[in-house]
Amino acid sequence: MFQDLVKSQKLFFDSQQTKSLHFRQKALKKLKDSILSHKQEILQALSEDLGKHFVEGYMSEVAQVLEEISHALKDLKKYTKPQKVKTPITHFGGRSEVVYEPYGVVLVISPWNYPFALSLIPLVGAIASGNCVILKPSSYSKNTETILEQILCECFASEYVCMVKGGHQETQALLEEKLDYIFFTGSVPVGKIVMEKASKNLIPLTLELGGKNPCILDKDVDLDMSVKRIVWGKFFNSGQTCIAPDFLLAHKSHQNELIAKIMHYLQEFFGEEKMQSSSYGKIITQRHYTRAKELLEVECGEVIGGGFDDEKHKIEPTIINFKNLEKNHEGLLCRVMQEEIFAPILPIFFYEDIKECIDLIKTYPKPLALYLFSQDKKLQRKIVEEIPYGGGCMNDCIVQVANAYLPFGGVGHSGMGSYHGSANFETFSHKKSIYYAPKFELPLRYPPYSKKIFGIAREKILDFLFAGGKDGMAK
Structure with missing residues (x-):
């Protein structure tokens, strides 16, 4: 189905044009200018697809892409130069270097929850590295898909950068092609399919997946500020964030205050009628909405919230108080604790000993993110050293993703490989090792x-x- 597209991109890549520093810089600047000129249309599309307020859409999507472009332009000259490395005495008289070489034709498969940012941030890395790119965005976020297509058609010839629309059938067909690299962001089940398809042609790939991201609230915290940041991080984009806190483990000393503080900040952020707030988004489709409603079918926890708007696909920000972690094993067996939530639902357990938290977290596959709220430096170090996870924050939530100097990616079940900033360039480049031998020997x-x-x-x-x-x- 896509043989001709891949062939045309391979021919264009072989022309060597994409490897030119000037060509890459020009492409990135053109993309930036187009994004700025279409800013209002982008924000409108995000509002229509996910109910995002314009401020949220700009902050979480448009600004992220612009920052990645600026970062790439700033350091591109350095990245494109061969990197000198040491040469051992056994190779006396010679010299050694590493050349960052583009893979060729790259397929970027992006998700619906941040449809603009998670399409274009890897695209920026692929362009900066000198590749040709095929972008396959999610068909669920149709309005964003439309503006993405408009921007890319304005900026690039299809043999250089091309967007493919469609659903499962088109994605499957693309994965049958002999590509040079695949970058996938999405769910674990689909990630396994992508990896299986890639393995048939030995195509290298990056998988950005998800998982049950724990959030630990220690006794030694500024409770008011901590709760404010947790509520913001969890219910941002209506909980449809791969790095959102998936469940909260709070020290029992907060048992009397925590729920009240959470409800206070939910009201401060979204008002009395939370689902009517312009700052509160919606669930992407009917299927995802129905699934989220089913997660609230629990028998052993106290559901606080749980209002529904079937027409707008909105679920009220909801807390499930499972109470005592050590005793409430039934709560851990509920569906909401068995799969990634990806909805505005926050299960809470109260613990007495931090060992309970560590033991529980280790029963799940390695998460994409972990958050610890504590001023105890020893505890911070203990969590970092003892629990494997992709990345995270101390005393905050999800903001690590906005730091272009931090590589972003998962480990094990939550993904492989990383991107953002310099890691974006490295991900889409093969490190070619070259040794220059001397004339004597x-x-x-x-x-x-x-x-x-x-x-x-x-x-x-x-x-x-x-x-x-x-x-x-x-x-």
Whole structure:
């Protein structure tokens, strides 16, 4: 179905144009200018697809892409130069370098929850690295898909950057092609399919997935500020964020105040009629909305909230108070604790000993993010060292994704590979190692090996070079 598209992109890549520093810079600047000129249409599309307020849409999507472009333009000249590395004394007289080489034709498959940012941030990395790109956005966010297509058609010829519209059938067809790299953001089940398809042609890939991201609220915190940040992070984009806190583990010392503070900030953010607030978004489709409603079918927890607007696909910000972590094993068996929530629902357990939290978190696959609210430096270090996860924050939620100097990505079940900032360039580049040999050479490597060199047995020279040599002997 897409053989001709892939063929045309491979031919264009082989023309060497995309590798030119000037060509890459011009492409990125053109993309930036187009985004700025269509800013209002982008924000309107995000509002129609997900009910995002214009401020939220700009902050979480448009600004993120503009920052990535600025970062890439600032450092692009440095990235495109060969990187000199040390050469050991065993290679005396030679020199070594690493060249960042673009893969070729890259397929970017993006999701619906941040349909603009998660389409264009990897696209920026692929362009900056000198690749040709096929973008396949989600068909669920149709309005954003339309403006993305308009921007890309304005900026690029299809043999360089092309967007493919459609659903499952089109995605499957693209995955059958012999691409040079695949970048996928989405769910774990679909990620497994993408990886299986890629393996047939040994195509390298990055998977940005998700998971049950824990949030721990220690006793040693500024409770008011902590709750404010947790509520914002959880209910941003109506909970449809892969790095949102998935469940909250709060110290039992907060049992009497926590729920009241959460409800206070929900009202402060969204008012009495929360689902009517222009600052509160909606669930993307009827299918996702129905699934979210079903997650609230629990018998052993207190559901606080849970209002529904079937017509607008809105669910009121909802808390499930499962109370005691150690005793309430039934709560952990509920569906809401067995899969990634991806909805405005926050389960809460209260714990007594931090070991309970660590043991519970380790029963789940490695999460994409973890959040700890604590001023205890020893506890912060303990959590970082003992629990594997993609990345996270201390005393805040989800803002790590906005730092272009931090690589963003999962580990194990939550993904592989990372991007953003310099990691964006590295992800879409193959590190090609080059050694430049000198004109002269040492006779050490040539037979007969029993023959002495300079009157010294070869094994003694080798012992000195390999076993006795130090880093300082490399140049």
